[in-house]
Amino acid sequence: MKFDNILAEVNGFGRFQLRTILLMLAARMTLPFNFMLNNLIAAVPSHHCDITSLDYGGVLSNLSHKEKLIVSIPVQEDGTLNSCQMFAEPQYHMLINSSNITDLPTVPCQNGWMYDNTTFKSTLATEWDLVCDKRRVNKATATIFFTGVMLGAVVFGYLSDRFGRKRTLLMSYVTTTFFGFASAFSSSFAMFAAMRFFAGLGLSGISIVTVVLCIEWVDIEHRTAVGTLISLDWSICSALLPVVAYFVNDWRYLVATVTSPLCLAIVCWWWLPESARWLISNGKVESAHFYLTKCAKVNGREQFMADLKPEVLSKVILVENENKKYSYLDLVRTPRMRRLALLTGIVWFAVACTYYGISLNIEGFGVNIYLTQFIYGAIEIPAKAFIYFSLKKIGRRFSQAGALVLTGLCIFCNMFIPQDKGSFRTAVGALGKMFAEAAFTAVFLYTAELYPTVMRQNGLGFCSFMARTGVAVSPLILLAGEVWGHLPSTIFTLVAFAGGLSASLLAETRNVRLPETIEDVEQTS
Numbered sequence: 001m002k003f004d005n006i007l008a009e010v011n012g013f014g015r016f017q018l019r020t021i022l023l024m025l026a027a028r029m030t031l032p033f034n035f036m037l038n039n040l041i042a043a044v045p046s047h048h049c050d051i052t053s054l055d056y057g058g059v060l061s062n063l064s065h066k067e068k069l070i071v072s073i074p075v076q077e078d079g080t081l082n083s084c085q086m087f088a089e090p091q092y093h094m095l096i097n098s099s100n101i102t103d104l105p106t107v108p109c110q111n112g113w114m115y116d117n118t119t120f121k122s123t124l125a126t127e128w129d130l131v132c133d134k135r136r137v138n139k140a141t142a143t144i145f146f147t148g149v150m151l152g153a154v155v156f157g158y159l160s161d162r163f164g165r166k167r168t169l170l171m172s173y174v175t176t177t178f179f180g181f182a183s184a185f186s187s188s189f190a191m192f193a194a195m196r197f198f199a200g201l202g203l204s205g206i207s208i209v210t211v212v213l214c215i216e217w218v219d220i221e222h223r224t225a226v227g228t229l230i231s232l233d234w235s236i237c238s239a240l241l242p243v244v245a246y247f248v249n250d251w252r253y254l255v256a257t258v259t260s261p262l263c264l265a266i267v268c269w270w271w272l273p274e275s276a277r278w279l280i281s282n283g284k285v286e287s288a289h290f291y292l293t294k295c296a297k298v299n300g301r302e303q304f305m306a307d308l309k310p311e312v313l314s315k316v317i318l319v320e321n322e323n324k325k326y327s328y329l330d331l332v333r334t335p336r337m338r339r340l341a342l343l344t345g346i347v348w349f350a351v352a353c354t355y356y357g358i359s360l361n362i363e364g365f366g367v368n369i370y371l372t373q374f375i376y377g378a379i380e381i382p383a384k385a386f387i388y389f390s391l392k393k394i395g396r397r398f399s400q401a402g403a404l405v406l407t408g409l410c411i412f413c414n415m416f417i418p419q420d421k422g423s424f425r426t427a428v429g430a431l432g433k434m435f436a437e438a439a440f441t442a443v444f445l446y447t448a449e450l451y452p453t454v455m456r457q458n459g460l461g462f463c464s465f466m467a468r469t470g471v472a473v474s475p476l477i478l479l480a481g482e483v484w485g486h487l488p489s490t491i492f493t494l495v496a497f498a499g500g501l502s503a504s505l506l507a508e509t510r511n512v513r514l515p516e517t518i519e520d521v522e523q524t525s
Helices: 003-009 015-023 030-035 065-072 124-128 132-163 165-184 189-215 220-247 251-259 261-271 276-281 285-298 302-307 335-359 369-378 380-393 396-414 422-450 453-482 487-503 518-523
Strands: 047-049 085-087 106-108 113-115
Touching: 003 220, 003 276, 015 189, 015 220, 015 261, 015 285, 030 165, 030 189, 030 220, 030 251, 030 261, 065 085, 124 132, 124 189, 132 165, 132 189, 132 453, 165 189, 165 251, 165 261, 189 220, 189 422, 189 453, 220 251, 220 369, 220 380, 220 422, 251 261, 276 285, 276 453, 285 302, 335 396, 335 422, 335 453, 335 487, 335 518, 369 380, 369 422, 380 396, 380 422, 396 422, 396 487, 422 453, 453 487
Parallel strands: none
Antiparallel strands: 047 113, 085 106
16 A cells, blocks of 8 residues: 555545645745845835035025936936936036036935835835945845745755654744844844845745645645645735735835744644654654544544554555665765756756746836736736646646746747837736746646655755755846846746756656655656
């Protein structure tokens, strides 16, 4: 008897499984809140040099504020005030003739900046003047955060396979809660960056452990449905984030707000089950029997577990050595595991890099930032329906590859839409975001099915590490637009196509039992 047979007997998709998903909902809603947060807290509102303290010996005292701006700050080609430069001396002739300013000497802002606070009451840029020469420091905020997420994937992936899903999840909750609130009360940018790094580290554990815990409790028939269902909270909360940010438009309060659901998640953690698959793989059959009995009771299948003795479970998953502790080195010890690690690593890098390449560039479409963020979140909901039916009918491999190729095509097409066509650029960008989200939804489920139980969390941790590498790189790729405007889109397109090719070389896992050991993977054709 296989574990999937036992799971089917106790109802592999009953009230117990639904309750498990709901108990992790509060924690999972913080993922899109935090991962997309940088778009809002690091936004740079319109700004110009602060001239309120300038007087030049009293010569400006008789001018109105509008006139002071005219004689103090040059105007750009689009008619807006220069964000980073001011005239070295007041240019009174500008009040009469402002047509020729090319030869007038300018200097960097001398007394800070004035910001337009109609959209945001406060952001990182306005708090610490991260504009002009410091604008790259502001953009690095996302890279710092996702570097923490990248490291967290490795740390929590190992801890989950070593100490169990449930205990590792609590560690993730506590880490994210502490550093999330600490970042909201940061007194300097350096402190904020450090706190966000560790908050990202904790969030990575929440991301990968919750998925594996759900998948390992679900039978073969319902894995596709559950894999899609648990990602739906991401899309709904992505669309909800700009609504929250519209009313909470101070960055400190916003960071605290998106962290607060974890307080409820810590309470809900007490009722979460440990993975019975992991327990059996580690020789803890008594604990596995306890949780399977609880599952059977909630799902109305008590009689089956009453007849099943704990010692029978020890034969359900056969491992060479129950005391063996697996690590990331086991990803490269055997030929098929090496191939699997290489291909899934490329796929995850491509999925995350292109998804965030679109998501972190919402200001580049000429539409209100809140509206664009909402559209980008809402478009992910039909993506769930699209990928669900594709995974059921076409299978994992070609659904994954197709979603990545379509994402690349949308990014490629947007290169040829003029900048002044903001609505069209947003529409094509949103379509690309839809396919990118479809690829992200599929990759979690697909990867969990490809790796064996004894290495599932390590495998997902490695893949998540590769994904977060792609995320950390994506803001830097966007900076390449300063070299050539189409260079970022070109890079993202090539990355998407490379990911699609790698996905097409993986094995199909639709309606197949989850592999339990490395030997299971090596024996597959």
